[in-house]
Amino acid sequence: MDWGAIFGNAAVELISPTTAAYALAALGLAVHFGYTGLLNFGQAGFMALGAYGYAISILTFGFPVWGAFLVGVGASIVFALILGVPTLRLRADYLAIVTIAAAEIVRLLFTTNTFADVTGSANGLSGYKNEFAALNPLAPGSYGFGPFENNAYDTWLRIVAWSIVILAALLVWQIMRSPWGRVIKGIREDEDAVRALGKNVYAYKMQSLILGGVFGTIAGMIFALPRAVVPSNYQTTLTFFIYAILLLGGAATVLGPIIGSMIFWVLLSFFSGFVARAVEAGWLPFMTSVQGGQLRFILVGVAIMLIVIFRPQGIFGNKKELAFVR
Amino acid sequence: MKSTLTAARYVPRVLAILLLTLLAALTMATFSVSSAHADEVGTEYDYTVTGNVQFNGDALDGVAIALNGNGYKADTVTDADGKWAIGVPEKGTYKVTLDEDTLPDGVIVAKGGNVIDAEFGLTNRKSVNFFLGEGTRSTVNFFDQFVNRFVNGLNFGLLLALAAIGVSLIFGTTGLSNFAHAEMITFGALATLVLSVNLGLPIWLAILIAVVLSGGLGFGLDAVIWKPLRRKGVAVIPLMIVSIGLSLALRYVYQYFFGGSTSQLPGAGMRDLQFGPVSLSPIDMASMGVSIVVLLAVAYFLLRTRIGKATRAVSDNPSLASASGIDVDNVIRIVWVVGAALAGLSGVLWAYFRPGVSWDMGFQMLLLVFAAVTLGGLGTAFGALVGSIIVGLFVELSTLWLPSDMKIVGALVILILVLLFRPQGILGRKERIG
Numbered sequence: 001m002d003w004g005a006i007f008g009n010a011a012v013e014l015i016s017p018t019t020a021a022y023a024l025a026a027l028g029l030a031v032h033f034g035y036t037g038l039l040n041f042g043q044a045g046f047m048a049l050g051a052y053g054y055a056i057s058i059l060t061f062g063f064p065v066w067g068a069f070l071v072g073v074g075a076s077i078v079f080a081l082i083l084g085v086p087t088l089r090l091r092a093d094y095l096a097i098v099t100i101a102a103a104e105i106v107r108l109l110f111t112t113n114t115f116a117d118v119t120g121s122a123n124g125l126s127g128y129k130n131e132f133a134a135l136n137p138l139a140p141g142s143y144g145f146g147p148f149e150n151n152a153y154d155t156w157l158r159i160v161a162w163s164i165v166i167l168a169a170l171l172v173w174q175i176m177r178s179p180w181g182r183v184i185k186g187i188r189e190d191e192d193a194v195r196a197l198g199k200n201v202y203a204y205k206m207q208s209l210i211l212g213g214v215f216g217t218i219a220g221m222i223f224a225l226p227r228a229v230v231p232s233n234y235q236t237t238l239t240f241f242i243y244a245i246l247l248l249g250g251a252a253t254v255l256g257p258i259i260g261s262m263i264f265w266v267l268l269s270f271f272s273g274f275v276a277r278a279v280e281a282g283w284l285p286f287m288t289s290v291q292g293g294q295l296r297f298i299l300v301g302v303a304i305m306l307i308v309i310f311r312p313q314g315i316f317g318n319k320k321e322l323a324f325v326r
Numbered sequence: 327m328k329s330t331l332t333a334a335r336y337v338p339r340v341l342a343i344l345l346l347t348l349l350a351a352l353t354m355a356t357f358s359v360s361s362a363h364a365d366e367v368g369t370e371y372d373y374t375v376t377g378n379v380q381f382n383g384d385a386l387d388g389v390a391i392a393l394n395g396n397g398y399k400a401d402t403v404t405d406a407d408g409k410w411a412i413g414v415p416e417k418g419t420y421k422v423t424l425d426e427d428t429l430p431d432g433v434i435v436a437k438g439g440n441v442i443d444a445e446f447g448l449t450n451r452k453s454v455n456f457f458l459g460e461g462t463r464s465t466v467n468f469f470d471q472f473v474n475r476f477v478n479g480l481n482f483g484l485l486l487a488l489a490a491i492g493v494s495l496i497f498g499t500t501g502l503s504n505f506a507h508a509e510m511i512t513f514g515a516l517a518t519l520v521l522s523v524n525l526g527l528p529i530w531l532a533i534l535i536a537v538v539l540s541g542g543l544g545f546g547l548d549a550v551i552w553k554p555l556r557r558k559g560v561a562v563i564p565l566m567i568v569s570i571g572l573s574l575a576l577r578y579v580y581q582y583f584f585g586g587s588t589s590q591l592p593g594a595g596m597r598d599l600q601f602g603p604v605s606l607s608p609i610d611m612a613s614m615g616v617s618i619v620v621l622l623a624v625a626y627f628l629l630r631t632r633i634g635k636a637t638r639a640v641s642d643n644p645s646l647a648s649a650s651g652i653d654v655d656n657v658i659r660i661v662w663v664v665g666a667a668l669a670g671l672s673g674v675l676w677a678y679f680r681p682g683v684s685w686d687m688g689f690q691m692l693l694l695v696f697a698a699v700t701l702g703g704l705g706t707a708f709g710a711l712v713g714s715i716i717v718g719l720f721v722e723l724s725t726l727w728l729p730s731d732m733k734i735v736g737a738l739v740i741l742i743l744v745l746l747f748r749p750q751g752i753l754g755r756k757e758r759i760g
Contacts, residue, residue, distance in 0.1 A: 039563065086746035092563060093503045093704075097696045098745060101738040104693055112731045240574055243567065290585075294578045301575025308564045308571070309555065 006277060010270035011147040017154075019265045020161035021047075021223035026245045026257030027168055028215030033243075034251030035176060036208040037188035039096040042083065043242050045103030046213045048234035049075045050220025052110055052119065055229045058128040060118055065131050069221065076217035079106070080210040088205045100236055111231040124230035132157075132225060154226070161222045165258060168215055173254045184208055185252075237297070244300050247307045250314030259316065272296050367400045368413025375420060375444050376411040377454045379404045381433050386458075390428045393444075395420035403428070417446035422454045433458055468726075470603030475722045477604050482679060483718020484617035488672035489691065490698040490710040491624060492665025498641030498705035499654075499661050500552070501562040505569045507669055507695065509576035511688030514540045514670025515591075515677040516580060522592050529592050537670050544666020547572075548659055556658075573689070580685040588682035591674070595681075613675045620671065621711065624664075628707055637661060641705060694721065694734065697741040703754025712752055 013019055025043055032040040053072030057063040063071065083102050087095045110119045119125070136156040143155040150158065175181050183204055186194040195201050223233075241264075249260025275292040278284050284292070313319050368374075375393060379386045385408030392401040396418040404410045414420060424440045435456050444454045489511055496504050517539050521532035551572065555565060598605040628634040639647040640657045648654045669688075676691055677683045698717040702709025717737050724736035744751070 039566075082742075086742055086749070090745065090749050093566065094700070094745060094749070096503065096566065097700055098742055101693055101697065101741055105735050105738050108732060108735050112729060112735075114729050114732065237574065240570055243570070247567070291582050294582045297578035298575045298582065301571045301573070301578065304571030304574065305551075305568045308567050309558075309560065312564060 002277065006270060006273040008147040009273050010266045013265035013269045014262055015148060015158055015162065016265070017157050017161045017222055017226045019261050020158070020165050021219045022242060022245055022265065023219075023258045023261035024161075024165050024168055024222065025216045025219035025242045026249070026261055027165070027172060027254075028212035028219065029242055029246050030251060030253065030257050031172060031208055031212035031215065033246065034253070034256075035181070035188060036184050036205060036212075037092065038088075038205060038209060038212075039092045040099045040209070040212065041096045041236070041239050041243075042099030042101075042103035042106075043216045044234045044236060044238040045099070045106040046076050046079065046216030047220030047223060047238065048103070048106050048110060048231070049079055050217035051224035051229045051234070052125070053217070054221045055125040055128045055224060056118055058131055059125060065135060068131075069218075072217050072221055073214055076213045077210055080213040081206070084206045084209045088202055088209070100239070103234070103236065103239065107231055107234050110234075119231075120229075122231060124228050126228035128229075129153075129225065157222075157225055161225075164218060164222065168218075169254050169258060176254070180204075180207075188252075240304070241300060244304045244307075247304060247312075247314055250317030252318075253314070253316045256314050256316040260314070263315075268296055268300075271299065367402045367411075368415075371413035371415050373414050373417055373446065373450050373452075374411050375414060375422065375452045375454055376409070377422070377456070379408045379410070379424070379456065379458070381430075381458045385409075386430065386433070388428060390425035392423045392425065393420050394423070417450075419443055419445045424456050429458070435459075467603075471726060472723070473603045474605060475726060476719065477606065478610075479719035479722030480715065481606075481610055481614050481617075481718070482722055483715035484614055484621070485672050485675040485679060486691070486694060486698055486718050487621060487711045487714035488617060488668045488675070489695045490702070490714045491621075491707050492668045493695055494699050494702070494705060494707050494710035495637065495641065495661045496665050497699070498707070499637065499644070499658050500556070500565075502552070502565045502569060503696070505566065505692065506547070506573040506576060507665075508688035508692035509573055509580070510540060510543060510666045510669040511673035511676065511691060512577070512580060512685065513543055513666075513688075514673030515683045515687060516584060516673075516685075517670070518591060518674050518677070519589055519683045523589070533671075533674050536674060537667050540670025540673075541663045541667035543670075544662040544664075545659065547666070548662040552662070553655065553659075556655075577686060577689060584685050586685065588684040590682055591677050594678055609678050613678055616671070617675065620668070624668070624707070627664075633657070633660060638707075694737055697737055700741055701744055701751055703751030706751070706753050709751055709753035716752075 025047055028046070029040060029043055032038040032043075050072040053075045054068045057068035057071040058065075079102070083095075083099055087098045109115070111122055112119075113121050115121075133153050133156075136152060138152040138156050140152045142149055142151055144150055176185070183194060183199050186197075186199075187201055187204060191201055194204075245260040245264045246257055247260075248264060249256025249258070272293065272295075275284070275287075275295055276289055279287055279289045279292045307314065377391065379389050379391075385404075385406065387404060387406050387408065389404045389408075389410075390401060391404065391410050391412070393399070393412045393414070396414075396416060398415055398420075400412050400414075402410050402412055420443070422442050422444050424435060426435060426440050429435075435458060440456065442454050442456065444452050446452050489507065492510075493504060493507050496502055496507075514536050517536035518529075518532050521527045521535055522529050525532075527535070551568070552565075555568065560568075593609055596607040596609050598607050626634075628638060636647065636652045636657050637660070639650070639652055640654055644654055647657075673688060676687060680687065694717055695714075698713035699710050700713070701716060702711065702713030717740075720740060721733050721737050724733050728736055
């Protein structure tokens with residue numbers, strides 16, 4: 001058993017762009033769910049809009065990177081408005097059902113053959129990385145050390161991704177201490193009380209939905225840059241993974257989603273690597289390697305249940321600031 | 327309106343031909359081409375896509391050809407010799423479409439379809455030929471298609487209702503939006519598959535045992551997970567997230583044991599019988615019959631029996647029901663068992679409707695179930711029935727206009743629109759939305 005490779009692969013996940021993307025998406029969900037109490041189950045839809053908005057703008061319309069970025073962000077703002085207008089006045093579980101349905105609509109629209117010329121249908125899109133790579137100020141070569149050694153493009157991507165995550169975290173930290181943030185948290189605790197104070201609850205919720213959705217969209221772009229955009233990546237399972245990260249770290253915290261994402265991916269990579277190698281070595285004779293790959297999903301599902309039941313505030317959360325609305 | 331090939335008999339001898347082979351291209355290239363065509367487009371360009379439409383050696387006159395690609399579009403019709411040519415600005419790939427409606431009666435495009443991608447080689451000319459054959463193209467009358475889709479939609483709506491009533495009752499009595507219902511649906515189909523195919527039981531017995539096992543699953547889930555959580559006083563939203571975790575875990579447990587493939591239940595490929603415009607297999611008819619009988623039984627249970635009335639009372643106001651001496655825990659247990667059994671049956675029927683049993687089949691249907699329940703009004707059993715039938719009809723009828731890989735999109739859009747205009751659902755009461 002090659003423990004070095006297992007630990008090495010797990011360590012890579014600590015600062016990988018995928019971890020950054022999940023952290024940012026989870027931070028968006030923290031704004032929605034942890035701070036405002038909005039049950040958004042459509043974060044995968046926001047991420048898909050970011051990834052496709054970016055890729056289509058560059059491939060079909062030949063936009064520069066900043067233009068493609070703005071297209072993605074604009075698409076997610078429109079999406080948030082479409083979601084919010086019918087549902088933000090309703091009870092929390094309606095928003096859950098509508099957002100999950102809307103995310104599926106987005107994914108199906110990107111999957112259908114009808115728009116295959118633009119979306120690439122089920123095969124998705126690739127070949128949009130040159131524009132981003134052209135902005136790279138680093139000289140070619142390898143940077144970093146040990147498991148964190150990468151070529152110039154990957155290093156550049158990691159720097160950009162984590163810078164965005166840190167900026168977003170600082171933004172969330174600051175606005176949640178501001179008067180705006182206090183109203184938002186008040187809505188989570190008691191919507192009627194906030195309304196009695198003369199605040200427009202609906203508008204605050206909408207602003208929160210847009211802010212978290214934009215985080216999800218940028219996360220979708222970061223998620224798409226190291227790989228191709230494939231519609232099957234944006235299934236509801238993606239949203240559930242992000243919820244697992246958020247609940248693990250603590251829903252109403254700033255650091256929770258980030259550290260949660262690191263812990264989640266390092267553990268998951270370690271677990272998958274260990275099971276795969278254990279199957280190869282014949283330690284688990286009742287299991288094939290394909291089955292070993294499915295164990296991680298079972299594990300995530302069970303983890304979600306156990307965290308919610310036994311430590312609903314997550315690792316960093318404050319028991320007094322329970323994230324769950326009634 | 328869709329046109330379908332009903333008797334596309336492709337007869338090699340008569341194989342229509344198309345020419346414009348290299349020889350033709352060469353000979354033509356030596357002469358001036360422009361005069362050879364009655365209706366030539368794009369003569370100002372250096373590159374030309376050409377073709378010759380013939381059937382059994384006879385030139386076909388007046389067949390419409392359309393070309394599209396590289397931002398350029400043009401169309402033309404064949405001349406008296408059956409020839410056509412379209413000049414294009416650059417070498418590249420173009421989509422050439424033959425309009426089948428302009429072919430004479432009894433002639434169709436026999437193979438390769440009526441759209442061909444033409445890509446230039448080294449020369450400045452590209453010939454594109456369609457393989458014509460004998461056959462009839464019949465257009466199914468719109469009304470007949472509508473009736474056929476309608477009956478299919480009714481069938482789908484009824485099986486959706488079986489699952490939706492369970493979701494609705496569970497929501498009504500416990501406040502839980504149960505995402506794991508998807509896995510209860512899959513469980514019924516998987517259990518039937520194991521019992522009938524692997525253990526060789528007759529299908530009716532297998533289904534019966536599978537439904538009983540599904541009820542057992544509901545009992546087990548309630549006893550092991552939901553009842554302790556209710557005792558612990560866990561709120562509704564955490565419960566919902568627990569059900570999502572459970573759904574994810576169970577779904578991949580199924581995939582772990584059954585793999586990612588799709589298997590068929592016995593009798594799935596039965597031939598359709600024709601009733602006027604409607605084609606139904608005996609399985610479809612049995613499925614509708616079973617759904618209707620079971621739904622009537624559920625209605626009787628809810629309206630006429632003591633425990634059914636207690637269920638509606640708990641659904642309406644749990645504390646008041648509890649205060650009037652109803653054993654709420656017992657009612658909830660019964661709701662889980664009945665809901666799970668209905669979900670299992672729905673899974674079996676869904677396996678025949680799709681067709682096929684797979685590890686994520688329930689999850690594919692779950693959003694439609696939620697859409698149905700929300701449409702009808704969360705927590706109302708009869709609303710779930712009405713909502714299901716509307717969703718079922720809508721999904722099937724929308725394929726008359728939408729591509730079939732987008733039929734679910736239509737139903738989900740309707741869900742969002744209904745929430746915009748009547749958030750409490752069709753049969754829901756306004757005060758429920760909170």
